[in-house]
Each structure stands twice: as C-alpha cells, then as structure tokens.
Amino acid sequence: EEGGAPVYQVDKIVEERVEGGGLEYRIKWRGWGSRWNTWEPERHIIDQVILTEWEETKARRAASAARSSTPAPRTDERDQALLAEYRDKWLARYAQAAVARHASVSPGQLSAWLKGTIGQRAVAGVELKLRAWAAAARGQLASGASDGLPPARRAKAAEARKPANGRRGRGRGQR
Secondary structure (H helix, E strand, O other): OEOOEOOOOEEEEEEEEEEOOEEEEEEEEOOOOHHHOEEEEHHHOOOHHHHHHHHHHHHHHHHHHHHHHOOOOOOOOOOHHHHHHHHHHHHHHEOHHHHHHHOOOOHHHHHHHHHOOOOHHHHHHHHHHHHHHHHHHHHHHHHOOOOOOOOEOOOOHHHHHOOOOOOOOOOOOOO
C-alpha cells in the first residue's frame, strides 16, 4: 500500500487513448483476468519500464502493419510487344471475345491480361496461346484467307442501323 491506497502490479499495457486531455492506458493487472483491465491515467504508472515496453510494442505493431499492408512491387511480366500488337491491331479489327475464343483463352483471361491484373503464373500460358493465334492470323491475312479468323468489327452500331435515306424511322405506332 502506498499512502493508504493499495498498489497493484502491472502485467502490461494493452491499449492507450486520450481522454479528458490526458493520456490513459488500458492496464492488464498481474494475477487478474482480462475482464479486470482498467483505464488508468499516465500519472498512475509508477514503473517507467512498463511505459518503455509499451512504446516498443507499439513500434513493433506499426512495423508489422506496414509490412503486411504494403504489397511487394509487382513487375509487369507481360510481353509488351505482344500487348501492343493486340491492342493496336487485333482488338481494333476484331471483338475481344471473338479473339479470345479463336485464341483458345477465356474472355476473362484475355481481359485480365490486357489490364495487367492476370496472375504472374498465368501470363506465360495465355501469351503462348495468343502468340500462336496471332502468327496464324497474320499468315491467313497475308494469304487473303479469312475463314479461320473471327468476323471483323463492323462500323459503330448506330451507323450500321441508320437508314440509307438519312431519315429517321416513323416511330412507334405511326404508319
């Protein structure tokens, strides 16, 4: 007892907060269960070693959180020349889903590869199929054959539906 009040031993500090303009610590008392933890003002902590241990614990937690929340920088494993060829040539000419079907990859895989969100392990397999299809498609275009190629993109849908005379349709219910 100190000055008539009992003195209990601190096991450790488990939290801290600012309350009423001052710093308070959530104390785990030695020999008592967690349900008996209490908030105590800083002036009640007699043993400065406990405060030092708490500061070290906070630093370790912050370092651990920084490591776990910061992903390792991801390198782009995609073949940039093949990516440019697909964006500039093949997808300008053919619909993405049709290219995916003809190249034997799923539309989702092709989309993820184009965006760079595909897993690094899948890049090589997708690019192998895309290279093979692009080489075959180049050969077919050079020879003038198009039977193994997807249907070419049409003009914008609105342009394709516009009447030849330039007039709009009659509208609903008019004859």
